[in-house]
Amino acid sequence: MESSVLYSGFRPVDRGLGANRAEEEKEQKVVENKKKGEKEITPLNVWAENPNFTEAVVWRADTVKLLPALEQVDLLLRIAKATQKLVNKEHKRRRLLYERTGMIDTGIKHAYWDQSYAGFKEVLGSKNFAEALRLVAESWRSFKELLELKERGELPAWLDPKPPKRLKRLIIAVMHDNYRLLEDEKAIRLRYSNVKISFQGELRWWRERMQQGRLVITYDEVKGAWYAHIASEVKLKREKREPVKCGIDLGQEQLVAAVAENGVGLLYRGSVLKSEYYYLKVQVSELDKAGRFADFDVEVWLEKRKWWFRRFRMRKQELIKNMAAHFAETLHALGVTDVYVGYPRNINHDKPTENNNAWPYWEIAKAIARAAENLGIAVYLMPEENTSKVCARHGCEVKRKPRGLVLCPYGHVMHADLNAAMNILKRGGGRVPERVKTLSFTPTPDGVIERGKKRESKAEPDSPAQRAG
Numbered sequence: 001m002e003s004s005v006l007y008s009g010f011r012p013v014d015r016g017l018g019a020n021r022a023e024e025e026k027e028q029k030v031v032e033n034k035k036k037g038e039k040e041i042t043p044l045n046v047w048a049e050n051p052n053f054t055e056a057v058v059w060r061a062d063t064v065k066l067l068p069a070l071e072q073v074d075l076l077l078r079i080a081k082a083t084q085k086l087v088n089k090e091h092k093r094r095r096l097l098y099e100r101t102g103m104i105d106t107g108i109k110h111a112y113w114d115q116s117y118a119g120f121k122e123v124l125g126s127k128n129f130a131e132a133l134r135l136v137a138e139s140w141r142s143f144k145e146l147l148e149l150k151e152r153g154e155l156p157a158w159l160d161p162k163p164p165k166r167l168k169r170l171i172i173a174v175m176h177d178n179y180r181l182l183e184d185e186k187a188i189r190l191r192y193s194n195v196k197i198s199f200q201g202e203l204r205w206w207r208e209r210m211q212q213g214r215l216v217i218t219y220d221e222v223k224g225a226w227y228a229h230i231a232s233e234v235k236l237k238r239e240k241r242e243p244v245k246c247g248i249d250l251g252q253e254q255l256v257a258a259v260a261e262n263g264v265g266l267l268y269r270g271s272v273l274k275s276e277y278y279y280l281k282v283q284v285s286e287l288d289k290a291g292r293f294a295d296f297d298v299e300v301w302l303e304k305r306k307w308w309f310r311r312f313r314m315r316k317q318e319l320i321k322n323m324a325a326h327f328a329e330t331l332h333a334l335g336v337t338d339v340y341v342g343y344p345r346n347i348n349h350d351k352p353t354e355n356n357n358a359w360p361y362w363e364i365a366k367a368i369a370r371a372a373e374n375l376g377i378a379v380y381l382m383p384e385e386n387t388s389k390v391c392a393r394h395g396c397e398v399k400r401k402p403r404g405l406v407l408c409p410y411g412h413v414m415h416a417d418l419n420a421a422m423n424i425l426k427r428g429g430g431r432v433p434e435r436v437k438t439l440s441f442t443p444t445p446d447g448v449i450e451r452g453k454k455r456e457s458k459a460e461p462d463s464p465a466q467r468a469g
């Protein structure tokens, strides 16, 4: 599921929990880092923002599948189309305003003055009308905040904020007090339309809620199903633990290569994601070939093309989500408290936008930060230049060898990605372990496969670091 609808995306500071102190600490840290010449360590979640806190209040969402009756589908469609239209009308107005004057409208008042919005209010009801406008306003506010951070030099150089785009999906926004969740009946009652829609799926965050938040209903064209995203404000807690750091290198052969101070290496292979990419390419090129025939319906062809891309995006998101959850749980079990993600700085194309087929480094980093946040682990982002060129143990230049290995002039061979991860660990102030025991996994859209457990004990290509040191 696309989370940008529910959260305003990259939120650097958690409000309401001594944000000022955290701000001061951060400024100090930035100054310190600049002194050392290694700038641009960016906190990616609430624990990285507030390293000393044991509690944090955040918004989370449960996603459940709606099971609307036939006549309810018509109703949902009508409301969703109106909402989509309203949202895009507002996005367009704000975008024009921004392009012409540089001003960013982060309020919702305009729609109340402008008579051309009156029809929407009737279809949606005044509360949900306002809620849809708030959704738009929030994405512009978050854009404004990112611009301000950029001006203050607090964003990584490659992160270039872009104004919000128009909404492609069908969506319904319901204000927090305009729906009721009937847990026993497994149904949601929409107050304005006065319908009760059944759902299927488990609620996790809603049970822990301090308060109920917005409900967003979306239509997933690939699955042909309606989903409800129920936001809840919850309190995350974590125990104070002995600090254990972990460095991560992001890549294509290995989506994630991680090494923790306590000597555990984790590899998440990129093979399935790669074949998903390949499959998409094949399907689209076959479609394009068929599209050359004169009697081929262009609209149908375009729709099908879009469908393949959407399907791919969805499978990619599921794969990343599965990996991030598995990775965060494994780190938690290993006692890791702080994670440093090396981000390839020269990749300018992989921004948090949709419709982007570049390798999803940024998506992976964000998914890890969020999954780790749930388990009390701080995640930081840092540049990874040269981390693959030098030996993490000796600091001298390494030679690239076949099969993803590197050779140090001191005579030991290492897994290239694990070596990079160890260099990132070092940059994050961590201690490079003497020996590394490696576990390898293959993330898929349906789950994470643990593979080659036997390799732990043998010094095979997947765990050459055992021979290192």
Ligand SMILES: [Zn+2]
Residues within 6 Å of the ligand: 391, 392, 393, 394, 395, 408, 409, 410, 412
């Ligand atoms: Zn070496």
